[in-house]
Amino acid sequence: SAESIDTIVIIGGGISGLSSAFYLRKMAKEQGRNIHIELVEAESRLGGKINTLHRDGFVIEKGPDSFLSRKLPIIELAHDLGIEQELVPTNKKAAKTYIMKNGKLHEMPKGLTLGIPTSILPFLATELVSGQGKLEALADLLKGPQPKAEDESLGGFLSRRIGNEIVSHIAEPLLAGIYAGDLHKLSLQATFPQFAQYEKEHGSIIMGSRYSRAQLAEQNKGKPPATFMTFKNGLSTMVEALEKELSDISIHTSTKVESLDKQEHGYALKLSNGNSLRADAVIVTTPARAANQLLQPHIKSTMLADMRYVSVANVVLAFDKASFDASFDGSGFLVPRSEGLRITACTWTSNKWLHSAPDDKVLLRCYVGHSEDQESVKLEDEALVAAVREDVEKAIGLQAEPIFSEITRLNHSMPQYAVGHLQAIQSMRIELNEKLPGVWVTGAAFHGVGLPDCIRQGKEAAELMLDFIQT
Numbered sequence: 001s002a003e004s005i006d007t008i009v010i011i012g013g014g015i016s017g018l019s020s021a022f023y024l025r026k027m028a029k030e031q032g033r034n035i036h037i038e039l040v041e042a043e044s045r046l047g048g049k050i051n052t053l054h055r056d057g058f059v060i061e062k063g064p065d066s067f068l069s070r071k072l073p074i075i076e077l078a079h080d081l082g083i084e085q086e087l088v089p090t091n092k093k094a095a096k097t098y099i100m101k102n103g104k105l106h107e108m109p110k111g112l113t114l115g116i117p118t119s120i121l122p123f124l125a126t127e128l129v130s131g132q133g134k135l136e137a138l139a140d141l142l143k144g145p146q147p148k149a150e151d152e153s154l155g156g157f158l159s160r161r162i163g164n165e166i167v168s169h170i171a172e173p174l175l176a177g178i179y180a181g182d183l184h185k186l187s188l189q190a191t192f193p194q195f196a197q198y199e200k201e202h203g204s205i206i207m208g209s210r211y212s213r214a215q216l217a218e219q220n221k222g223k224p225p226a227t228f229m230t231f232k233n234g235l236s237t238m239v240e241a242l243e244k245e246l247s248d249i250s251i252h253t254s255t256k257v258e259s260l261d262k263q264e265h266g267y268a269l270k271l272s273n274g275n276s277l278r279a280d281a282v283i284v285t286t287p288a289r290a291a292n293q294l295l296q297p298h299i300k301s302t303m304l305a306d307m308r309y310v311s312v313a314n315v316v317l318a319f320d321k322a323s324f325d326a327s328f329d330g331s332g333f334l335v336p337r338s339e340g341l342r343i344t345a346c347t348w349t350s351n352k353w354l355h356s357a358p359d360d361k362v363l364l365r366c367y368v369g370h371s372e373d374q375e376s377v378k379l380e381d382e383a384l385v386a387a388v389r390e391d392v393e394k395a396i397g398l399q400a401e402p403i404f405s406e407i408t409r410l411n412h413s414m415p416q417y418a419v420g421h422l423q424a425i426q427s428m429r430i431e432l433n434e435k436l437p438g439v440w441v442t443g444a445a446f447h448g449v450g451l452p453d454c455i456r457q458g459k460e461a462a463e464l465m466l467d468f469i470q471t
């Protein structure tokens with residue numbers, strides 16, 4: 001009978017929620033189980049932060065633009081969806097990345113892995129770090145393990161291993177860029193736990209990084225694999241494929257879940273359209289603030305309420321190649337905070353991704369805003385574009401008039417994993433399991449912000465909730 005079919009409701013239609021739905025459906029089918037899945041998304045479109053714009057032959061990413069290809073969950077999902085032939089790596093000819101120092105761009109030394117120098121000679125040759133700074137960085141090789149039992153800040157950890165100078169000139173723009181965060185507030189264990197592992201196992205993060213790089217190359221038959229990949233028509237390819245695959249579940253868009261109440265059996269969810277849904281299990285994949293609104297009435301943990309988010313914006317500038325008056329040969333450049341510009345990075349998108357622009361055009365994407373600069377993102381549109389153009393001119397001398405610009409503002413979009421983050425999640429989940437069994441909360445606010453991490457978390461949520469409704 002219909003009553004014996006369990007219902008699982010997924011809140012949020014970003015990549016975490018879509019992956020939860022996909023794997024729930026897939027695993028239930030494989031196990032020969034009949035379940036009912038509903039997905040509720042506040043916005044009119046699915047995808048959450050993923051947002052590809054197709055304009056005049058350009059493929060413009062307004063949210064994430066690619067993913068780390070060594071993280072497998074996204075590659076597996078692409079295969080599961082039958083869209084693996086759409087995957088494209090970065091353009092090998094645009095492999096160089098630059099970092100600004102004292103107003104000048106310097107090529108990033110070869111062999112840097114996440115800011116850690118794994119090839120010593122190119123690192124010794126770089127002008128980005130002084131002689132003293134190089135000695136401090138290489139001292140990591142001699143220090144041996146000094147692991148801490150507790151979590152510590154990423155910045156604190158890196159500074160004690162490789163010194164302050166390489167941290168502020170290389171690691172900070174590279175690593176902090178991923179979170180738009182402050183390295184000295186971000187949790188080591190929640191962001192780059194492999195560094196702690198390297199220290200423990202190899203007594204040196206340089207040796208650990210070298211070892212892990214060699215292993216990756218070996219898996220890839222000696223060739224270093226492409227670091228980043230995307231889909232040739234944009235990341236929305238994945239969202240569209242998921243939507244198509246999920247056409248037999250109930251998806252409610254433009255609908256917000258407003259509250260979650262415990263019933264004698266399962267849960268009742270009140271929706272913004274006045275309806276309500278009954279659920280045996282619920283997977284919450286919204287940003288922390290919305291999750292907090294739903295769960296806070298039931299739990300004491302303040303983990304969700306305490307989570308800080310940073311606002312960022314990005315400005316895409318499109319040019320005619322013919323009038324483009326700057327030359328630049330890499331995939332982009334990073335700007336350390338100490339340089340005092342408003343942009344934190346600029347991707348030479350049409351160099352990095354050959355599919356992103358027509359042959360006679362150039363596409364740049366500039367990033368604004370980080371944890372210590374929440375003012376630039378508030379500039380009016382015109383002032384924001386002007387600020388970005390001024391900074392790009394300072395960096396590469398570009399004066400040409402863009403044919404168009406696209407601004408994307410992502411308010412409260414970058415979760416900041418504070419020191420102790422993993423511990424805080426653990427305690428919150430223990431309490432949640434006690435008070436609201438069958439409610440699981442996951443997504444970018446928890447174990448990884450990258451798209452592959454969100455997919456992995458969605459899959460885990462599906463496994464856990466399938467188990468839950470069976471018992």
Ligand code: FAD
Pocket residue numbers: 011012013014015016017040041042043047048049050062063064065066067068255256257258285286287290312410413414442443444445448449450451452454
């Ligand atoms: P979201 O995408 O935020 O989805 C949550 C959904 O929940 C939203 O659609 C929201 O509308 C919905 N929602 C909220 N409240 C409710 C409610 N009450 N009821 C119903 N629905 C609700 N990662 C990479 O791997 N590579 C990159 O290049 C990259 N670049 C990035 C650049 C930017 C500017 C940003 C902001 C992030 C970037 N990331 C990148 C990170 C990655 O994009 C995100 O972590 C990921 O997309 C988050 O997915 P999610 O499903 O967890 O959350």
